[in-house]
Amino acid sequence: MNKKLVGVCGRFAVTAVALIILVPSAGRASTQSGAVHTFAVQADTYVSANAPSKSYGSQPSLKVERMPKIAYLRFAVSGIAGPVSGATLRLYALRSNSTGFDVRGVTNNSWSESSLNYTTAPPAAQQVAGSSGRLTASAWTSIDVSSLVSGNGTYSFALKSSSSSSIVLASKERGSATAAQLVITEATATSADTTPPSAPTNLTASGPTTNSISLSWSASTDDTGIAGYRVYRDGTLVTSTAQTSASVSGLSCGTSYGFAVEAYDAANNVSQRTSKSASTSSCPDTTAPSAPTSLVKAGSTSSSVLMSWAASTDNVGVAGYTVYVDGTRVGNTTTSYNFTGLACGMSYTFGVEAYDAAGNVSPRTTTSASTSPCPSGPRTYYVDSVGGSDLNAGTSDTSAWKTLAKPNTASLAPGDRLLFKRGDVWTGELRHAGGLVRRARGRPGGWLLLGRGRDHGHR
Ligand SMILES: [Ca+2]
Ligand SMILES: [Ca+2]
Ligand SMILES: [Ca+2]
Helix, strand or coil: CCCCCCECCCCCCHHHHHHHHHCCCECCHHHCCCCEEEEECCEEEEEECCCCCCCCCCCCEEEEECCCEEEEEEEEECCCCCCEEEEEEEEEECCCECCCCEEEEECCCCCCCCCCCCCCCCCCCCCCCEECCCECCCEEEEEECCCCCCCCEEEEEEEECCCCCCEEEECHHHCCCCCCEEEEEECHHHHCCCCCCCCCEEEEEECCCCCCEEEEEECCCCCCCEEEEEEEECCEEEEEECCCEEEECCCCCCCEEEEEEEEEECCCCECCCEEEEEECCCCCCCCCCCCCEEEEEEEECCCCEEEEEECCCCCCCEEEEEEEECCEEEEEECCEEEECCCCCCCEEEEEEEEEECCCCECCCEEEEEECCCCCCCCCEEEECCCCCCCCCCCCCHHHCECCCHHHHHCCCCCCCEEEEECCCCCCCCCEECCEECCCEEEECCCEEEECCHHHHCCC
16 A cells, blocks of 8 residues: 555644645644644545546546546544534645535545556445535645544545546646645634642541541632532542532541542643542440449548449540449449448448449449448547647547537537537637536646536437
8 A cells, every 4th residue: 555644633744735825724733723734645546437447546646527437535533622613624636626526424444546447446426515516736635524534544435527528636646746636624711721720739638527628729710710629539530629628527436537639621632630638537436434443432420431443444545434322323433432321220222333534334333332330339539729620530539629619510419428628728718508617626647527418318
């Protein structure tokens, strides 16, 4: 096959200098709007019914007439980026002709100009794509074949005529300056934009939940306008939007992700990506603390019990303990609690639960313990105006009361005794529950015993 292809579109050789003058606007499609591409014919020949087995592919001319003689031309179209707005077949007439020829499409592109003859010629379409009209000798004629050319690909055309005299056109063997051409114009709107948008800025992640994060960013700019944005999560496209924000869902709790956003325009020119890392909210705590252990009585009085226990553990952290006495909640604390207001000599069931900040509660640990026995027999109280204190319990010489106010208001039972430090001085009356204390007598150990409780034994 003779493939002496002379392409003007971005790959013309020195032999095509003359064509630059003929088609000055030829250039690269991707950088011009309404770019024009000119393609030199790839193969051309004609067939004749007078010599059905003869091939004319190497002849310097193409002949067309009613007899019939039919010319075939083939073009290879490439480098068209966008839609085609127009296609023109150009042929150089060597003789004038008043009738001219019609152009039809040929779907079979596998023919060879060196072997094509009338017998083997592929059929031409019934539909006429365009007509040349009158031909002038030594001049170009142009036929609109836009209906046959849609973009890149191979195209074959058949030229037929009702003229009784031969139409004679230049074939490529006559020279590249007069060889047939197919001139294709790209649509303007979609051929112009090769400039990508600017990268989105100020990418911000906000409002994290356990499974979603909101993203927002400042709009990109573009010479022809932003068509939209694509959002990526760890490099995987997750959504496209025309807005400048997006919510990415389906995430895992307590996890860091790398997000990126890019802008694109109508021609799908894509900006650089802007990225940002962000984490979802921490996973919810649904695990309860362990039950407290080693719950024991650490001390007691006749009206209180001090309980202590070993700390519970938790996947996040123990926030506190709830304590119970005989099933009644009485308060929160750390790893000990002093239960007060109890009756003397009684057994109680003490319980404790651990809880965490999410409100998960451990099983309750319980144990029984008793208050100290109830006091029995007469009680003795001490009053010391020098070394005592009314904040003391008054039940021993080292915890003596100080003033008369305490013995005057103390709840005394029959047989109870009040001991006053010998040598001390008190001002005022010593009274108790309506009756004066009457008797006093000395006693070893430096204390003065005053009276007997039976003198005012009512309560
Ligand atoms: Ca030829
Ligand atoms: Ca653009
Ligand atoms: Ca927990």
